[in-house]
Amino acid sequence: MNDLAECLSRTLLLMRDEVGGEVADEVLLSALTCTRVVLVADGRNIASPPAQTAFVTAATLMARSGHKVWLSAPNIRMSGPQPPLSPGRLIDELVAVGLNLIPGVEFGVGEPTDEIDLAIGLGDTPITIPARRRIWINAEAWAGILSGEDTTRPWGVHFWPMGALAAAGLAANEAFKAAMQKLLPYALDRDNTSDRFADSDSIRLRLAPVNSPFCRDLGEVDIVSGGAISNAALYCLARIPGVNGRGRVIEPEAADLSNLNRYMLLLRSGRDVSKATDLTQTLVGGGLHFRALRRRYDSSTVDEIAPFARVVLVGVDHIPTRWLVQQAWPERVVVGATTHWSAMASLHANGSGCAQCLHYEDDPAEGLIPTQACVSFWAGLISAVYLARQAVGDLPSVAERQIFLTPFRPETIYRAPVPPRADCPTCLSRGSLEVGAHSRAAS
Numbered sequence: 001m002n003d004l005a006e007c008l009s010r011t012l013l014l015m016r017d018e019v020g021g022e023v024a025d026e027v028l029l030s031a032l033t034c035t036r037v038v039l040v041a042d043g044r045n046i047a048s049p050p051a052q053t054a055f056v057t058a059a060t061l062m063a064r065s066g067h068k069v070w071l072s073a074p075n076i077r078m079s080g081p082q083p084p085l086s087p088g089r090l091i092d093e094l095v096a097v098g099l100n101l102i103p104g105v106e107f108g109v110g111e112p113t114d115e116i117d118l119a120i121g122l123g124d125t126p127i128t129i130p131a132r133r134r135i136w137i138n139a140e141a142w143a144g145i146l147s148g149e150d151t152t153r154p155w156g157v158h159f160w161p162m163g164a165l166a167a168a169g170l171a172a173n174e175a176f177k178a179a180m181q182k183l184l185p186y187a188l189d190r191d192n193t194s195d196r197f198a199d200s201d202s203i204r205l206r207l208a209p210v211n212s213p214f215c216r217d218l219g220e221v222d223i224v225s226g227g228a229i230s231n232a233a234l235y236c237l238a239r240i241p242g243v244n245g246r247g248r249v250i251e252p253e254a255a256d257l258s259n260l261n262r263y264m265l266l267l268r269s270g271r272d273v274s275k276a277t278d279l280t281q282t283l284v285g286g287g288l289h290f291r292a293l294r295r296r297y298d299s300s301t302v303d304e305i306a307p308f309a310r311v312v313l314v315g316v317d318h319i320p321t322r323w324l325v326q327q328a329w330p331e332r333v334v335v336g337a338t339t340h341w342s343a344m345a346s347l348h349a350n351g352s353g354c355a356q357c358l359h360y361e362d363d364p365a366e367g368l369i370p371t372q373a374c375v376s377f378w379a380g381l382i383s384a385v386y387l388a389r390q391a392v393g394d395l396p397s398v399a400e401r402q403i404f405l406t407p408f409r410p411e412t413i414y415r416a417p418v419p420p421r422a423d424c425p426t427c428l429s430r431g432s433l434e435v436g437a438h439s440r441a442a443s
């Protein structure tokens, strides 16, 4: 397998949900790499840090799916941290990162000459480049917006990054759909694939209530896994102005090429390096101070790793590990996860069921897990929103302790409680521990 195919191997595996196993890898790779996008922003619309966040995030999400992306924006000095980009000028640093992502998928600069699939404008930047489709993105503090030309307005948010991150996700979703639409002749169920990857024309996707407070100090957070969810969540949190936070990234493995399709803070030069070390070093220089702990969290290391911070983010696919973290009963557990085309996150705290109440049965996965840039990014973003809100005591209502969305159909986002289960082994074991503690105290 060549490096390009290896980098996109998990994306290809997920695309096979739609086209089966018979279609050659080259056909799927070509659908991704022949999807041509231009990202357009003028100086007025890209002046603020959240606007720069939207631009950088959309560009790198699309590159991680193998699309050919042109950057048409002024090469301004970035006004806030944009890891994994180094500080400096927007286009220069994006181009440098592009050379260090998927081999052969570097960014183009300026306006492409031949026709492209999708042009994405920031704010009310005019799009004058011929394109099969044109969309615009914008943001509010907690909402991402996708629209057509008739409803554009100047870039709307200048401080808080979460809505801008959602806007970038909405843009990258549409680019990936353009790639999937090229594969409709191969679809196992053409109607189904066509519906899932149909264009979205006008969306306002709300991550949290409009007046949710902003945070600066995340406190101490332990992160179990240095994988896709942890990467995306830290990527989002690192963009909070003046952010402070500390904790551990607990992860035993090294990164490989097949992680580049979705690890938002990983560059190709970080392959074969410990995921935990690479992730924590990428954040150096910002306000997030995490320590790499190169261990697997399992029953043999529980005592060594204890005690957890008050808040733990769990980004592991392995469901029994989520239970094991929960059984240490940190005050708050946030679980982020993906399954095929869907992303989810949940917050387990007083008033809600635990991580096992929600993920009640093991679902053992073997071999390479199918994943895609946008899906993993959305799971990390909604996890980051839980972490940011709880950090200022803004616990989401019990009715909104889990979020489930299929990013390519962002019109529908499902929010629900996490009901406690009477038969949950983790909750039952806690109950018996507490009874035991009380009886010891009584004697």
Ligand SMILES: [Zn+2]
Binding pocket: 353, 354, 355, 356, 357, 358, 420, 421, 424, 425, 426, 427, 428
């Ligand atoms: Zn439970």
